Amino acid sequence: MAIEKPADLARGVGPITVRARGRAYATALFNNVFPLFLVLLLWEIVGRLEVIHVALFPPVTEIFAKMWELTVEGIFVRDVLHSLWRLLFSVLLAMILGTVVGLFMGTNRFVEAMTIPPLNFFLSIPGIAVFPIVILWFGLTEKTIIVTLAFEASLTICLNTWSGVKGVDSALINAGRALGATGPRLFYRVLVPASLPAIITGYRLGFSRAWRILVAGEMLASIGSGIGFRIFEARSFLASDVMYSGVIIIGVLGFLLERVVLRSLEIATVQRWGMVREL
């Protein structure tokens, strides 16, 4: 490689910068992966030593072998797809319902006064508590899970949308009015985009709350598929490797949903507009 010119070195350009950036990425990756690797290694050692009964605490290599096996057989693929379908469908319902009601609450005093007390009450009920009641209504069906998830997520989304609309900078509303926007046009040209950061935060919270309940719901409703169902079913066969595999898959999926799907939505909108700080 050619020797860099001193001037370039002083300005911090050229191959040095590239190498430094590459090293920064490598360091970040290492910092994140190494602790995880240590945990897995410790797990493997404890598992192999059989300090705890192997049926309760299988070595991590066996778990991954089982995970691979069930993935190749298509069982995990089907479970994941079913779980995701339930999650996405119910959160989509909740997004539509929660956003519409939340926007109404934020702009109409009467609607606000009528909905805030019941909303706060319902929010203090964990969604899983109403699950048995929903089972009475709809039986052990897909509908039961979707209704419970949508109930939980829509309340969170609704509350965030409402507080987002209430928190819109009055200077922006005044600017919109001064520029001739009134009624519905003021609403969707100014209020909605201005409250978007809060609305998206609501979607993220709604998603994570729904995700938690989904797994519990699949265990209770036991409708033959889904990653929660798989874990619960494996318990009756004492198939601990399947149970651990399921838990790991849930963790990875939840992480990906939050980091990839919802973060991208945020980066494409409010972060591009500088309405939230970049992470």
Added chain:
Amino acid sequence: MREKLVIRGLHKAYTINEGFGRTSSVVALQDVSLRVQEGEFMTLLGPSGCGKSTLLMIVAGLYPKTAGEVLLDGCPIDRPGLDRGVVFQEFALFPWLSVKNNIRFGLQMKGVPREEHDRIIRGFVELVGLEGFEDIYPHRLSGGMKQRVGIARALAYDPELLLLDEPFGALDAQTRASLQRMLVGIWEKTRKTVLFVTHSIREAVFLSDKVCVLTARPGRVLDVVPIELPRPRNMLSAEFFDYERRLAGLISGQLGIEAQDLFITD
């Protein structure tokens, strides 16, 4: 010259909610009357809290008035409208719209045919010197550039009256000076009627045809001083300083402070 804006016997009282069901009333403006001729640059000057911004916001139709009349071209004003353009101290640009689309907003609300938008926007982008920044989002702009967009946005739909609420108050001295010059240039080109709010005496003398001095709360019109200096104005001339001293005397007189103290922050 025709009278563009007439304000007669304007009162404004605020009701302040002090919590626990108690309220109190503050009089912000008392019997304010003012006439602004067509094409005139009128500045409202006064100590902070004198209600000059409130007066401007009432003319903008953004605040309700308690009593009195505000007439634009003889028609009473009680709501915002596209016959007035407003520039805010805090810029109030829409962060989700690019520079171009911020300027476009008023055109869309007015119903200007779409095919004319680009030509009009280009004209105003050039007028405020923002060529090349059309597709940038406001958070990437400096304060001075933001206010350039604010001015372009308020002028793009060709309002009758331009209202500016301490538009350069949040800017540093140099940016402020260059925007003041730009505003004078725009005003000379477009010959809009302007109502400008400031607490800076120097700014008022530099920009205005007439300066309306308001008293401390409750705000009343103390005096309307015509600034008879040729343009472009020289801030270092003796005549310029005479006007500054005269206005400082008017304001300090009712605040009970030394006139020179008004220049400490200027």
